[in-house]
Amino acid sequence: MALHSNGTTGTIASLPSLPLELVEEEILSRLPVKKLLQLRCICKSWKSLISDDPKFAKKHLRMSNILKHKHLIMNVLGDRILWDSPLSSVFSNVSNHTVTLTELNNPISISRNISEICSCDGILCFTICEEGGQSAVLCNPSLRQYSTLPPLKNHRKREYDYQNAVYSFGYDHVNDVYKVIAISGKYTEVDVYTLGTNNWRSIQDFPYCPPCNHGVFVGGTVTWLAYEVSNRNISYVIVSLDLKTESYQKIPQPDLKKDHWTLGMFRDCLCIFASNKMLLDVWIMQEYGIKESWTKLYNVPYVGTQCTYPRTGYISDDDQVLFILYDLIDSKYKLVVYNSKNGNMNIPKIQQMDGFMILGVYVESLISLPCSY
């Protein structure tokens, strides 16, 4: 690669300094993925850096997180369209701002009902519902890559068990691999698919009643909200799977008496969105596994007769809480942004969102999916 630096007269110093290529890498790692994909055609070494360099992809991912190149992805249940918006647009405080939505083209395999979206390092794991049951599809929306997983039913011979498998997704940083975890809806059988391999592996059974929703990737684990039965009472139990050791742990809960819980993640800590018809409290576990470290982060009050389904909550770095609210007055689902610093509730103007919404948040990333199309 020929490289000239214009405008500097005088000799290059004899002292060691960074090679000029690193200057380019520093600049490139700060660019959004869309721009980098354009710059693939600059020269062979740039193409190689952008598309085939896992070290650069990791550096870019770090910068993407720091620079907050994040997006919201939305789907209305039953609709075949995936909508994408920069997160900054959703949290914008500018008055009369309308959130810009881009349609994400998706191949046939996602043109069915999406019931869950998991996210890790810019890769999304969709749970798709179809007549035969649920399956999972992986996607890097920044690169527009999709990848289907080998069918779970081929791994376990009992086809009917996997109709309602719950899929979750995370990163094993010790082995540097991404894993999909499938928990059978009916039984407690658990299987793991490691990206880049061809098959599922069975691991220890899930130690409690299977969860209804996907787990959250936090602190090197996938953590679920599941149920345990004791003395004829069903109660919540928080269970984690360490992605490296593939072993389970029961996580202590805060002493809360709220009706409905959902798990979330904020600043790499586990959170609980606990709601009843009048209030939403957000709790955070500052130190993973330590009961005493559960702290109330925010309290989100409601207005009037609205009640909420905080099925997906997201907290921005500047302490704004995003969740879905069902407005009983207009019978509509709405996306709401609560600014915990000034107590404002804002409903961003978003067109085309009419119905039960499923959300995911992803960070722009160059992490490529093996066997993608």
Place this chain on the structure above:
Amino acid sequence: MASSSSNLISLKTSDGTVFKVERALAKTMKTVQAIIEEADANIYMIPIHNVFSHHMDMIIDYYKLSVAGKSKEFSVEKLDNDELKDFLLAVHYLNMEDLFEVLTQAVADRLEKKSVGYVRKYFGIENDFTPEEYAAIRKKNDWAFKGDDIEPEEDEEKQEE
């Protein structure tokens, strides 16, 4: 080990100007710091190649702002793209971490809005693809070129032979 009782270090830029700077500022320049540490006797004056007096002026501005906790107020808006690149290379030569990050971000922000052709000229990079390879790569990520407000007259595709 150079031991100067003065708290000022003299730096001589490529265009012959001598700047007397605080030792603390010289410390942020790893290249200069290495020279000081390697010197056997007192260093009287350190020449800094590739750095001009207008660069030093901006470096001193940045230093004053960061000492006052106002580094966010530092702006390179008045520099055009080539001047900015020049400044970045000078700071890169001096190996100044914080300012280097600020400038690489400034360059990235500007290049985001530019066409492929502009970026190529900016870094002086030769296109080493065959026309067929180039066309195939463009086609593969065609969607990435849509929906951007790239300045059209600089898009090299229209000028390809």
